[in-house]
Amino acid sequence: PPKAPLTLDQIAEYSFIAEFDLLCDITGKVEEKRWAIPQNCQAACQYFEITRAKEEILCCNIEIARLRT
Numbered sequence: 001p002p003k004a005p006l007t008l009d010q011i012a013e014y015s016f017i018a019e020f021d022l023l024c025d026i027t028g029k030v031e032e033k034r035w036a037i038p039q040n041c042q043a044a045c046q047y048f049e050i051t052r053a054k055e056e057i058l059c060c061n062i063e064i065a066r067l068r069t
Contacts, residue, residue: 008034008035011035011044012044012047
């Protein structure tokens with residue numbers, strides 16, 4: 001049976017390709033999908049880099065507080 005299609009919101013929730021099987025049971029041309037457009041891929045990568053940077057800043061602030069005590 002075909003799998004339920006993923007929405008862009010669902011794809012954005014995943015940070016690692018290993019968490020889901022994106023290319024399994026795909027019909028049609030992959031290169032025509034919105035997520036396959038290079039600009040969209042680049043935007044998604046930048047989004048996740050910014051998200052990780054914010055997490056890293058939070059971790060650094062916690063570590064700074066630990067070092068000060």
